[in-house]
Amino acid sequence: MTISEKVAYIQGLFDGLGLDKERPGEARILFEVLDVLKEAGQRLDGMDAAMDRFGEELDELRDTVVDLEDAAFDSEDDRDSDSDYSEDDRLQLPCPTCGEDLLVDDEALTAGLVVCPVCGGKFALSFDDERDGSSCEEDMD
Ligand SMILES: [Zn+2]
Numbered sequence: 001m002t003i004s005e006k007v008a009y010i011q012g013l014f015d016g017l018g019l020d021k022e023r024p025g026e027a028r029i030l031f032e033v034l035d036v037l038k039e040a041g042q043r044l045d046g047m048d049a050a051m052d053r054f055g056e057e058l059d060e061l062r063d064t065v066v067d068l069e070d071a072a073f074d075s076e077d078d079r080d081s082d083s084d085y086s087e088d089d090r091l092q093l094p095c096p097t098c099g100e101d102l103l104v105d106d107e108a109l110t111a112g113l114v115v116c117p118v119c120g121g122k123f124a125l126s127f128d129d130e131r132d133g134s135s136c137e138e139d140m141d
Contacts, residue, residue: 003041010034097121
C-alpha cells in the first residue's frame with residue numbers, strides 16, 4: 001500500500017463522517033491536513049518511482065562495469081602474451097652471436113652476465129638505455 005493509497009483510505013473515512021468541509025472548526029482543519037497529506041503522498045510516491053528507476057539504472061551501470069573489467073583483463077592477457085617477459089618475469093633476448101633466444105634469470109641479472117648455452121658466448125648485460133637485445137656488450141673474453 002502506497003502512501004497515496006493510505007491517504008485515500010483516510011479520505012474515505014473522512015467522507016464517511018459526513019462532515020461539512022466548509023464549516024470553520026475541526027472538520028475544516030482535518031480537511032486541510034488531509035490535503036497536505038495527499039500532496040506529500042503524491043510526492044513520496046513519485047520519489048519511490050524515481051528511486052526504482054535509479055536502482056534499475058544502477059544495476060545496468062554495474063553490469064556495464066563488469067563487462068568493461070572483463071574486456072580490460074582480456075586485453076591485458078593478450079598484451080602479456082606478446083611481452084618479452086615470461087610468466088616468472090625473466091627477460092628473453094637473442095644471442096648476438098648465434099641468434100638463439102637467451103633466458104636472463106635473476107642470477108644472470110645480478111652478475112650482469114649471461115652465457116649462451118648454444119654457442120657458449122658470454123655477454124655483459126647493459127640496461128643503461130632503451131636499445132634492444134643487440135646492444136649487449138661484446139664477448140667478455
Ligand atoms: Zn649464442
